[in-house]
Amino acid sequence: MKNTILNDHNLFRVAAVSPTISVANPSANAKSSIRAIDSVDADLIVLPELGLTGYTCGDLFATDALMTSTLLALGELVSHSESHDKTIVAGLPLRVCGSLMNTAAVIFNGKVRAVVPKTFLPTYREFYEGRHFAAASNADPSEIKLLNEIVPFGTDLIVQRGDAKIAVEICEDFWTPIPPSSHAALAGANVLVNLSSSNETIGKAGWRRDLVRSQSGRCIAAYVYCSSGPSESTSDLVFGGHCLIAENGAVLGESRRVGDGETPSIAAGMTNESTSAETSVARDIDLGRLIHDRQVVGSFDDGRHASPSFRTIDLGGFGNDGQGREPRGDLLRRIDAHPFVPDESTELELRCAEIFDIQTAGLCKRLSRLGPTTKLSIGVSGGLDSTLALLVAIRACDSIGKDRKDIVGITMPGFGTTSMTKSSAETLIETTGITRELIDIRQLCLDTFLSLNHSPLGIPVSDSTDVESLQAQLQKLPDDAKDLTFENVQARVRTMLLMNRGFVLGTGDMSEQALGWSTYNADHMSMYNVNTSIPKTLVRFLVRYAADHYFDGELRSVLHDIANTTISPELLPPREDGTIRQSTEESIGAYELHDFFLFHFVRNGFSRNKILYLASHAKFDQDYSPKHIAETLDIFVKRFFFSQYKRNCVPDGPKVGSVSLSPRGDWRMPSDANAGDFL
Ligand SMILES: Nc1ncnc2c1ncn2[C@@H]1O[C@H](COP(=O)(O)OP(=O)(O)OC[C@H]2O[C@@H]([n+]3cccc(C(=O)O)c3)[C@H](O)[C@@H]2O)[C@@H](O)[C@H]1O
Numbered sequence: 001m002k003n004t005i006l007n008d009h010n011l012f013r014v015a016a017v018s019p020t021i022s023v024a025n026p027s028a029n030a031k032s033s034i035r036a037i038d039s040v041d042a043d044l045i046v047l048p049e050l051g052l053t054g055y056t057c058g059d060l061f062a063t064d065a066l067m068t069s070t071l072l073a074l075g076e077l078v079s080h081s082e083s084h085d086k087t088i089v090a091g092l093p094l095r096v097c098g099s100l101m102n103t104a105a106v107i108f109n110g111k112v113r114a115v116v117p118k119t120f121l122p123t124y125r126e127f128y129e130g131r132h133f134a135a136a137s138n139a140d141p142s143e144i145k146l147l148n149e150i151v152p153f154g155t156d157l158i159v160q161r162g163d164a165k166i167a168v169e170i171c172e173d174f175w176t177p178i179p180p181s182s183h184a185a186l187a188g189a190n191v192l193v194n195l196s197s198s199n200e201t202i203g204k205a206g207w208r209r210d211l212v213r214s215q216s217g218r219c220i221a222a223y224v225y226c227s228s229g230p231s232e233s234t235s236d237l238v239f240g241g242h243c244l245i246a247e248n249g250a251v252l253g254e255s256r257r258v259g260d261g262e263t264p265s266i267a268a269g270m271t272n273e274s275t276s277a278e279t280s281v282a283r284d285i286d287l288g289r290l291i292h293d294r295q296v297v298g299s300f301d302d303g304r305h306a307s308p309s310f311r312t313i314d315l316g317g318f319g320n321d322g323q324g325r326e327p328r329g330d331l332l333r334r335i336d337a338h339p340f341v342p343d344e345s346t347e348l349e350l351r352c353a354e355i356f357d358i359q360t361a362g363l364c365k366r367l368s369r370l371g372p373t374t375k376l377s378i379g380v381s382g383g384l385d386s387t388l389a390l391l392v393a394i395r396a397c398d399s400i401g402k403d404r405k406d407i408v409g410i411t412m413p414g415f416g417t418t419s420m421t422k423s424s425a426e427t428l429i430e431t432t433g434i435t436r437e438l439i440d441i442r443q444l445c446l447d448t449f450l451s452l453n454h455s456p457l458g459i460p461v462s463d464s465t466d467v468e469s470l471q472a473q474l475q476k477l478p479d480d481a482k483d484l485t486f487e488n489v490q491a492r493v494r495t496m497l498l499m500n501r502g503f504v505l506g507t508g509d510m511s512e513q514a515l516g517w518s519t520y521n522a523d524h525m526s527m528y529n530v531n532t533s534i535p536k537t538l539v540r541f542l543v544r545y546a547a548d549h550y551f552d553g554e555l556r557s558v559l560h561d562i563a564n565t566t567i568s569p570e571l572l573p574p575r576e577d578g579t580i581r582q583s584t585e586e587s588i589g590a591y592e593l594h595d596f597f598l599f600h601f602v603r604n605g606f607s608r609n610k611i612l613y614l615a616s617h618a619k620f621d622q623d624y625s626p627k628h629i630a631e632t633l634d635i636f637v638k639r640f641f642f643s644q645y646k647r648n649c650v651p652d653g654p655k656v657g658s659v660s661l662s663p664r665g666d667w668r669m670p671s672d673a674n675a676g677d678f679l
C-alpha cells in the first residue's frame with residue numbers, strides 16, 4: 001500500500017537508537033546498527049556519534065585497518081538501506097583531504113546522500129578529539145568520493161524528505177553558544193539531529209535535556225538527540241545512552257540512560273553485548289505545527305541574512321510519488337484531550353497559581369488607574385465564571401489594601417435562575433465580606449417585553465400580567481422552548497443595572513468568546529474582563545485552586561460546590577421541579593471538545609481533517625462517536641466565524657496563555673469571513 005496515514009497529517013516519525021557498540025569493531029557495529037534499524041519503524045533513524053567504530057577508539061582512529069573496516073561497515077548500512085524507506089544518520093570517522101574527520105553520513109535508499117563533519121571538537125578535561133580529528137572548516141571540499149560515489153559534504157547541507165528538512169550536527173556542536181543547527185534552522189531545517197557520545201556525570205542529563213528542549217524551542221524545530229551508551233569503552237568514562245526527542249520547546253520523549261536509576265538492564269545487556277544494552281526513543285513529530293509556528297512568529301528568521309547559505313538535497317516526498325510506505329500503525333505522540341488542563345496535579349496547580357496571579361496583577365494595575373473610592377461591580381450568578389472573577393477581584397483588593405466592601409456583588413435573579421445557584425450566589429457574597437445587593441430583574445424584564453410588544457416564549461403579556469403568574473406559566477413550557485429576545489432582555493437588563501453603577505468587572509471566558517456564547521453588549525461588555533483569556537475547561541480548576549489556597553471555612557466549601565455545578569446561562573426558566581432546563585453543553589456541545597478545537601485551530605492553525613484526526617487519538621472524558629465530534633467541530637467553526645463581530649469589540653483583559661482571542665493582539669480576523677472552506 002503506497003500511502004501513509006501519518007504523513008497526510010504532516011507527522012514525521014523520528015527515532016534515536018543507540019545500539020550496543022563493540023569498540024573498534026565496525027563489522028559488529030554494522031550488524032548491531034542494522035538490527036537496531038530493523039527494530040524501529042520510523043521515517044528517520046539517528047544513530048550515535050562515531051557509532052560505526054565506537055567513540056572511544058583513541059589512537060586506533062589512526063590505523064588503516066580501522067578505516068578500511070569502517071568503510072566496509074558503511075557499505076553494509078548503505079546496501080541494507082535498499083530494503084527499507086528509512087533515512088538513516090550514522091556516525092563514522094572519515095579521511096577527507098588527508099585529515100581524519102568526525103562525520104555523520106545520511107543514508108537513504110541505497111546511497112549516502114550527504115556527509116556532515118563535526119565543527120566543534122571538544123579538547124578539554126576528559127575529551128581529546130583534537131588529537132584525532134580535524135574540525136570542519138571553510139577549506140573543506142563541497143563533495144567527497146565515498147564508496148565510489150560523489151557525495152555532498154559540508155556543514156551547509158539540509159536533507160529534505162517531504163516537508164521534513166533535516167540538518168545534522170554532532171555532539172559538542174550544540175553545547176556551544178551558536179550551534180550549527182541554529183544556522184540550519186534559519187535556512188529552513190525543521191528536524192535537527194545530533195549524533196552524540198556523552199558520558200554521564202552528576203547533573204549532566206538535566207543540562208543535556210535543557211539544551212535539547214531549548215534548542216528545539218529557539219529553532220522552532222524538532223530536535224533528535226542520540227548518545228552512545230555504556231557499551232563504549234569505560235576506561236575513564238561511562239557513556240549514558242541518553243536519547244531525547246523534543247519539539248518546539250517540549251520534550252516529547254526520552255530513553256532510559258545510565259544514572260536514571262533503571263540501569264541494571266542496560267548494564268546486564270553488556271555481559272553478552274546483546275541488543276538489550278540498546279536505548280531508544282521514537283516519536284511522531286508534527287511538522288504542520290512547526291511550519292505554522294515559524295510562519296506566525298515573523299521574527300524567527302529576521303537574522304537569516306547573517307547566516308551562511310545552505311544546499312538542499314531532496315530525497316523526494318511520501319505518498320503517491322513512489323516513495324511512500326505502509327502506515328505506521330499507532331501514533332507515537334500523546335494527543336492531549338484537554339490541552340488547557342494539565343493532567344499532572346503539580347503542574348495543574350502551578351498553572352492555576354500562575355494564571356490566577358496574572359489575572360490579579362492585571363486587575364490591580366487597572367484599579368490603580370481609578371480613584372481610591374471607586375466601587376467595582378460584578379454580577380454574581382453563582383456560576384463558575386462570575387465566581388472566578390469575584391475571587392480575582394477579592395484577591396486584587398486584598399493585595400492593594402482596598403476595602404473588600406468596595407466590591408459590590410449583585411445578585412439579579414431572573415426567570416431562569418434556579419434556587420440552587422441563587423443561594424450559592426448569596427452565600428458566596430455573604431462569606432466573602434463584600435457589599436451585597438439583590439435585585440430581582442423580572443419586573444424590569446416584563447416591562448421591557450411590554451415596551452417591545454414581545455410575547456416571551458410565545459406567552460402573551462399585558463399591563464395586567466404580573467411577574468409571578470408569568471413565572472408560573474414559563475415553568476410549564478416544554479424543554480425545547482426557545483426565545484432569543486427573552487434571553488437577551490434578561491442579560492441586557494442585568495448589564496444595564498451593573499453599568500449604571502460604574503466600573504463593571506467582566507466575567508465571560510475565552511471559550512464563550514470563541515463560540516460567541518454571550519449577549520452582545522450585555523454579558524459580553526464590561527470595563528475590564530479578568531477572564532477574557534481563560535478557557536472554560538480550566539475555570540473550575542482555577543476556582544478550586546483559589547478556594548484551597550486563599551479561602552477557608554464555609555466559603556471554601558461553597559466554592560467547591562460551585563466548581564461542581566452544571567454550566568448553564570440560566571436564561572430559560574427552570575423546570576417545575578426547579579432543575580436547570582438549559583445546559584449550555586446540551587445546546588452547543590461539550591466544552592471539552594470546543595476547547596480542544598479552539599486550541600488546535602487558533603494555536604496551531606490546523607485544518608478540519610487534521611483536528612478530527614487528532615481528536616480520534618484523544619481520550620476525552622466522555623465517549624463521543626466520530627460523527628458527533630465532526631458535528632461539534634462544525635458547530636465550533638460556524639460559531640467561531642460568525643461571532644468575530646463580538647470579539648472585535650471586547651473590553652481589555654489579561655492574556656494568560658499562548659491561545660488568546662484579543663482583537664487588538666492575538667487574533668485579528670474580519671467579521672465577515674466565510675467559514676465555507678474551513679468546514
Ligand atoms: N489562554 C490560555 N489559558 C490557559 N492555558 C493556556 C492558554 N493558552 C495556552 N494555554 C496552555 O499553555 C500551555 C502551553 O501552550 P503552548 O501553546 O504549547 O505554548 P508554548 O508554545 O510552549 O509556549 C509557552 C509559553 O511561552 C511563550 N513563548 C514561547 C516561545 C516563544 C515566545 C516568544 O515570546 O518568543 C514565547 C508562549 O507565548 C507561551 O506563553 C498549553 O498547555 C496550552 O494549552
Ligand SMILES: Nc1ncnc2c1ncn2[C@@H]1O[C@H](COP(=O)(O)OP(=O)(O)OP(=O)(O)O)[C@@H](O)[C@H]1O
Nearest residue numbers: 379380381383384385386410411412413507523569
Ligand atoms: N442571576 C444573576 N445574578 C447576577 N448576575 C448574573 C446572573 N446571571 C448572570 N449574571 C451575570 O452575567 C454573566 C453571564 O451570565 P451567564 O448566565 O451567561 O453565565 P456564564 O457565562 O456561565 O457565567 P457564570 O458562570 O458566571 O454564570 C455572569 O457571569 C454574571 O456576571
Ligand SMILES: NC(=O)CC[C@H](N)C(=O)O
Nearest residue numbers: 122171172175197198199
Ligand atoms: N562527544 C562530544 O562531543 C562530547 C562533548 C559534550 N559536551 C558531552 O559531554 O556531551
